[in-house]
Amino acid sequence: MTYFSIRQLASLAMPILICANSVLMTSAWIVSSTDASVATNIPKENENLNKMPQEEMIHKLYKQTDVKFPAFCNLFAPSPPLTPQTTSSSWSHSIQDNSIPCTYHPVWKWQTEYFQQHLHNFRQVPLSDPSLAEVSDEKNTRVRTKWFASDEYRLIRMTYMDGGASTQIFTTVCYPNDVNLPIMGHGLLQVGDRRIVISDFTPLQESHKTIAKEYLEPIQQQHTSFQQPISERFFQQGDDLFWSDYTLVGRFSVAQDAEEIWKHLWPAYQACVETHVQLCQGSTTTDAAAVEREQLEEQHARYDVHVSSRDPAIQMLARTFGKKMATKIVYQTLFPLADPPSVQ
Numbered sequence: 001m002t003y004f005s006i007r008q009l010a011s012l013a014m015p016i017l018i019c020a021n022s023v024l025m026t027s028a029w030i031v032s033s034t035d036a037s038v039a040t041n042i043p044k045e046n047e048n049l050n051k052m053p054q055e056e057m058i059h060k061l062y063k064q065t066d067v068k069f070p071a072f073c074n075l076f077a078p079s080p081p082l083t084p085q086t087t088s089s090s091w092s093h094s095i096q097d098n099s100i101p102c103t104y105h106p107v108w109k110w111q112t113e114y115f116q117q118h119l120h121n122f123r124q125v126p127l128s129d130p131s132l133a134e135v136s137d138e139k140n141t142r143v144r145t146k147w148f149a150s151d152e153y154r155l156i157r158m159t160y161m162d163g164g165a166s167t168q169i170f171t172t173v174c175y176p177n178d179v180n181l182p183i184m185g186h187g188l189l190q191v192g193d194r195r196i197v198i199s200d201f202t203p204l205q206e207s208h209k210t211i212a213k214e215y216l217e218p219i220q221q222q223h224t225s226f227q228q229p230i231s232e233r234f235f236q237q238g239d240d241l242f243w244s245d246y247t248l249v250g251r252f253s254v255a256q257d258a259e260e261i262w263k264h265l266w267p268a269y270q271a272c273v274e275t276h277v278q279l280c281q282g283s284t285t286t287d288a289a290a291v292e293r294e295q296l297e298e299q300h301a302r303y304d305v306h307v308s309s310r311d312p313a314i315q316m317l318a319r320t321f322g323k324k325m326a327t328k329i330v331y332q333t334l335f336p337l338a339d340p341p342s343v344q
Contacts, residue, residue, distance in 0.1 A: 122148060
């Protein structure tokens with residue numbers, strides 16, 4: 001059996017991928033003793049939450065919390081179609097068994113609808129190979145990927161891997177249309193008995209580190225469950241150039257209630273997305289000139305090349321789909337500006 005480091009699994013999600021290139025997914029989180037004590041302080045009226053369907057539970061938690069969730073009240077209501085191709089998908093449960101929920105489907109759905117409501121000219125764009133939009137095998141593992149774009153983002157890539165109760169992974173990478181802004185990446189993984197969440201604003205130039213400190217550090221400080229360190233033994237030489245000092249990393253163990261997971265996850269995740277969107281919309285760059293566009297794509301290509309070369313997705317996907325198909329998925333859908341090893 002092959003084991004992967006936290007840093008490796010997250011790379012499938014991209015930077016956490018909420019950037020953290022590590023492991024992308026009901027397990028609970030491995031938390032500090034302070035966090036663990038919180039899990040025992042559950043209101044009596046919430047004792048039966050874990051018996052509810054997942055989406056009903058999350059919706060109830062939203063009503064009880066005083067945290068501000070943008071447009072969250074519409075999370076489980078049908079949204080207006082983006083285009084005939086981009087209506088909200090109905091894959092809320094696993095391809096293996098309809099009784100198994102796709103753990104992070106509500107996050108995919110919320111993010112799509114939030115972008116639809118807040119980004120300008122938000123639209124779905126075709127993959128370079130449309131046949132890779134949804135790939136499944138006889139073992140009932142499914143990988144689906146969508147690409148979007150907007151005035152604010154050159155590319156938004158969203159990928160979901162559904163492997164039943166043992167594997168649920170959602171990764172997304174958002175490439176801004178401004179060379180002066182960092183990439184936003186998230187990785188939400190449920191693998192075996194663990195859940196790991198990683199988020200980051202990837203610093204591709206020195207000024208990006210300042211942005212991460214100013215805008216990502218306050219989110220990390222506010223959400224203490226995402227202040228967990230990644231040991232240096234998980235870093236490869238040069239990796240520190242592609243991660244900020246304020247990467248959000250949360251680990252949860254199976255012993256923790258699902259209620260606690262969502263109470264921690266939602267506000268931190270949404271704060272990252274909202275903040276990055278506001279940064280992009282505050283940018284003075286709306287229609288990059290040819291020279292700047294070339295610089296932008298070169299910068300994003302450096303990221304794709306670096307992450308794809310360390311991505312454990314190739315090994316994970318190869319075991320399911322074979323090496324040839326795995327390589328196509330990684331280099332044609334996950335990191336499209338990187339050339340596959342045979343071409344490099």
